[in-house]
Structure formats: structure tokens, C-alpha cells
Amino acid sequence: MLKEVQHNEEKMTLQERDKKHLWHPLKQHQTHPNSIGIVKAKGCILIDEYGNEYIDAISSWYTCIFGHCNDFITSRVYDQMQRLDQIMFSDFTHEPAVKLSEELIKILPKNQNRIFFNDNGSTAVEAGIKMALQYYFNKAEKRTTFIAFEESFHGDTFGAMSVSGLSVYNGPFEDFLIDIHRIPVPNGENNNVILEQLKEINSTQKVAGFIYEPLVQGAAGMKMHKAEDLDVVLQFCKENNILTIADEVMTGFGKTGNLFASDEIATKPDIICLSKALTAGLVPMSITSCTEEIYSAFLSNDIAKGFFHCHTYAANPIACRAALASIELLQSKEIQESIQFITEANKTFAEHMQQHPKVTSVRTKGIILAIDLQTNAQRYGTLRDKLLKTFMDKGVFLRPLGNTIYIQPPYIISKQQLEKVYKTIEEALEIV
Numbered sequence: 001m002l003k004e005v006q007h008n009e010e011k012m013t014l015q016e017r018d019k020k021h022l023w024h025p026l027k028q029h030q031t032h033p034n035s036i037g038i039v040k041a042k043g044c045i046l047i048d049e050y051g052n053e054y055i056d057a058i059s060s061w062y063t064c065i066f067g068h069c070n071d072f073i074t075s076r077v078y079d080q081m082q083r084l085d086q087i088m089f090s091d092f093t094h095e096p097a098v099k100l101s102e103e104l105i106k107i108l109p110k111n112q113n114r115i116f117f118n119d120n121g122s123t124a125v126e127a128g129i130k131m132a133l134q135y136y137f138n139k140a141e142k143r144t145t146f147i148a149f150e151e152s153f154h155g156d157t158f159g160a161m162s163v164s165g166l167s168v169y170n171g172p173f174e175d176f177l178i179d180i181h182r183i184p185v186p187n188g189e190n191n192n193v194i195l196e197q198l199k200e201i202n203s204t205q206k207v208a209g210f211i212y213e214p215l216v217q218g219a220a221g222m223k224m225h226k227a228e229d230l231d232v233v234l235q236f237c238k239e240n241n242i243l244t245i246a247d248e249v250m251t252g253f254g255k256t257g258n259l260f261a262s263d264e265i266a267t268k269p270d271i272i273c274l275s276k277a278l279t280a281g282l283v284p285m286s287i288t289s290c291t292e293e294i295y296s297a298f299l300s301n302d303i304a305k306g307f308f309h310c311h312t313y314a315a316n317p318i319a320c321r322a323a324l325a326s327i328e329l330l331q332s333k334e335i336q337e338s339i340q341f342i343t344e345a346n347k348t349f350a351e352h353m354q355q356h357p358k359v360t361s362v363r364t365k366g367i368i369l370a371i372d373l374q375t376n377a378q379r380y381g382t383l384r385d386k387l388l389k390t391f392m393d394k395g396v397f398l399r400p401l402g403n404t405i406y407i408q409p410p411y412i413i414s415k416q417q418l419e420k421v422y423k424t425i426e427e428a429l430e431i432v
């Protein structure tokens, strides 16, 4: 009997077997039952179970910044696997975690001095929110409210959902979320209106923190804002002791042209959330960094004033080694030049696409390029599905956010591959 089951499974495709037991994230299985079976990935190329090849033009959700199965990263990780695989981090420490903290502190904004480990973007944000709340609790000052931008996205755990603005993710849970005030993203023209709104919120509420995606709001459709406008909000927060939390889960590690988006903004955050490209897409890990001042508020003879937040795999040595290798590679001349090359190529393509009759707006920031389409179609309607299929048929993996097409290519993408991505986008506009 067992043999027969195995035999049948061998005859079925991955796609068919997948449907028997699996439940995928961000998917309505009734209308979208199929998932593409990927069997191999190397560099920028994904290969499916039928041998079709696709350029991964969004670095698998912004993680694989040096492409897939990068030899430099995998060899460092393999080496670590022979030495120390996993050790709990509450009573122990180890070289990869210590070294990673040293290397990160060297490159993070100067006011950051403490590194706290989690295991994904949402939990990095969750820890950041809890740090801000407990910072004030430990100082016997109860602050219970947060401020966040409209259309922000910070993850799927309860705290992260609370500060996120996208209702397709949060709808069923709205009654259970923490208290939050939403403000529009500043665009130069509305800065004073926002300042008035902030004053109003601050005069009536006890605000613990302001959380934001610096410069680029990813899930909102790669919406971009200027550093100087964001700085107006951050300055207000600083002046009013509202802790600032930069969610750099998407923007961190070179995406916006600098190592971190916060590098471009005058007022530095008190807390920073990092994940995704942190380990170059090899294994899950995240970090919440903070200033020494925040950390000091948790020091006490009272055990309850410590930060009692922990994930079993926190500071996993293999993940730390992947992150160390990634940071080393990121700072190499070759990768910095590639980032520059993609940035310039994006700008040229953006100028070209700006003229397209089916395009309403084009934005670029570093290696990120976003194109809004002129359409009457619903934001998450059939157009998105049609585009996705068209891209895949042409051998490029792009995942439109509603009616916004965007790219975030691996930094190692070749000129030819990037040109193919651009050409595919232009050709796909025929179906809009």
C-alpha cells in the first residue's frame, strides 16, 4: 500500500501534490488553486518543474539580493554548519552573533548600539513596538498609543497588523488591535496639516511611538516620499519624546542606494527593524536594533523590567553567518557598482516609460522601480493576474502590487537580464 502511494506521488506533478495538503499565504485557494513548482534556483534564475526558466526580478520578496544559492554565502554557511548549528540565546552567546552585532553597529546609523534578534520582519516590528511600550512602562509612564502612516505595512502579527494600514490584511482582526492614529504621508504640500494633526494627537493621547517605512512604502505599491518631508514628522516626534521606529525590513541593505534608507534622513530613528535581505535570502532571521538609552531603561534589579520577549531560534548561528557574509559582500566594490548600475538603468527606463500612454506614474529609488498603470480595473482584480501570467509566460517573475508593476532585482543581475525585464514590462502593457 505504502509503495502504491509513493508510486502515485512520483507520477503527480509538484503542483498537483501541493494541492492535497498545503495552505499558502496571501492566497484565495478557491479562485487561485495553482502554485508553480520550483525545483532549482541559481543567480537570478528560477527553474520550474517543467524546466522553464524565469528571471527573479523581485529577488524573491526582496530577500535574495545576491541572487539565489550565492556561492560566497552558501560556503560561509556550510562552514558554520560544521561548527555550531543551534544554541539557545538566553544563557549562551557565540562568535557569529557577537561578530554580527559588531559589524552591524559599524554600519547602522550612529545612534544605534544594541542588537536584539528575532526571526522574521513581523516579529522584528513586534519587538520594536513592545520595546517602545515597555520603555515608558519601566519609567512608570503609561503610554498606549502609536502613530503610523496611512497605507503602511509592517507585518502580520497583532502588533504589526495594528500599525499597518492595509485592510485586506487586517479586516477580520480590527476589533483586536492596539490603539493607533494614522497620518498621511508628507508630500511637501501637506506637511503643515500633518504637523497640526500631530499636535492634536499628542495633546490628547499618550503616544509611545511613531513607526514608518522610510522613503519607500513597499506593500502600498512602492509609494515613495522625500527624506526632508519625513524629517518634519521625525523632528516633531523627537521634540515630543515619541520614540521613532524605522521599519527597514524592506528598505535595508542597499535597496534605496544607501546601506539603509535612514542614512538619507537627518533625524535618526530610536529603533530599527531589519530582516529580508539581512541573510541574503538564505535563512529567516530579523533584528531589532535600538539606542543605548532605550536599552538602559530595561536595566534594573527588578527582573520584570527586563525584556521578556524571545524566539527559540533567536540569533541562530547559521543565520548569523549568512548575515555576516551578506554584509561583507554588500560592501564590496563590485556590488556597490552593480547597485549604481541598476539605479542608473532604472532612471533611464523610468524616463522612457513616463511617456507611455498606459502609465500614470513612474517612480525610482535606488534599485526599486515602480510603474502605476492607467486602468479602470480594480486594484486587486483580474488585471493583476493577467499581468503576472504574461510576465511568467515571457520568462520573468514579477508580482504586481495591484495595478503597480515594480522591480527589485538581485544586485548581481546582468545587463542583458535587466534589459529583458524592462522589455517584458513594456510588452506586457499591450494587455492593459
Ligand SMILES: Cc1ncc(COP(=O)(O)O)c(C=O)c1O
Residues within 6 Å of the ligand: 120, 121, 122, 123, 125, 153, 154, 155, 156, 213, 218, 219, 247, 248, 249, 250, 251, 275, 276
Ligand atoms: C516593511 C515591512 N515590514 C515588515 C514586513 C513583514 O515581514 P515578514 O513577512 O518577514 O514577517 C514586511 C514584509 O513584506 C515589510 O515589507
